[in-house]
Amino acid sequence: MRHKLFVTIYTLLILSVVTSCSEKKKEKSAENNPVQQSVNPNGDSELAILMRQMFDEAETIKEKIANGEPIELSLDHEKMLTAHATEPEKAASAEYNTFAALYLQSIKNLESAKVSEVDSIYNNLVMSCLNCHKVLCPGPMVKIKKLQ
Ligand code: HEC
Known part of the structure; x- marks a missing residue:
């Protein structure tokens, strides 16, 4: 139960970081690691x-x-x-x-x-x-x- 909650929170955190207009520079890591790109469920x-x-x-x-x-x-x-x-x-x-x-x-x-x-x-x-x-x-x- 607890674990699930953590996973959910973590996922939400990642999603908010990946949103296009956020401060985070995700472009570099996404280029180098195509797997990370699929973190955004909507795609780019x-x-x-x-x-x-x-x-x-x-x-x-x-x-x-x-x-x-x-x-x-x-x-x-x-x-x-x-x-x-x-x-x-x-x-x-x-x-x-x-x-x-x-x-x-x-x-x-x-x-x-x-x-x-x-x-x-x-x-x-x-x-x-x-x-x-x-x-x-x-x-x-x-x-x-x-x-x-
Ligand atoms: C008319 C407004 C406008 C202009 C002009 C514009 N941008 Fe953007 N740009 C946006 C918007 C809106 C987004 C978010 C796009 C999305 O996520 O769908 C964006 C996103 C980006 C991103 C992030 C893309 C990503 O990886 O998610 C980069 C980098 C960027 N723009 C660079 C540039 C550069 C360089 C120029 C000029 C050569 C430029 N923009 C001109 C509105 C603009």
Whole structure:
């Protein structure tokens, strides 16, 4: 009986830690250990997976800029407007759509940027990640700041 209670509490704790917008950095451990990923019974949302790809793409862009190489975008960023989220009401909110529009504008600016503008446009792009996260999903902000 007691044991069962502990297991239940423990499971609840793990679940709360794994929730996407929580402070906990679960991305790393989930990547290295696929078994842990199934701790979340709902699986990762479409939007969470897209966000991780957006992070990776931004990281690649940052490297390319540092090496003076041309930038290529490979993701369909517009998918963020339709991807299913862990908390669908968040992604349906007016705030989300406003921040998403600003983010997508930064992506467009980056695509058409002159070499001399790339640095500042990249910084705007990361700011537009952070602006949305500040309001809707503060958990990953520490990680996103590393892109600056
Ligand atoms: C318009 C708002 C918005 C913008 C812009 C945005 N995000 Fe997110 N992000 C979210 C929301 C909402 C979630 C939670 C997704 C879910 O769990 O379904 C999220 C989740 C994440 C996560 C956690 C994914 C996981 O493993 O659960 C990371 C990392 C992330 N975003 C990085 C970024 C980066 C990097 C950018 C910019 C390149 C960015 N985000 C731009 C709203 C945004």
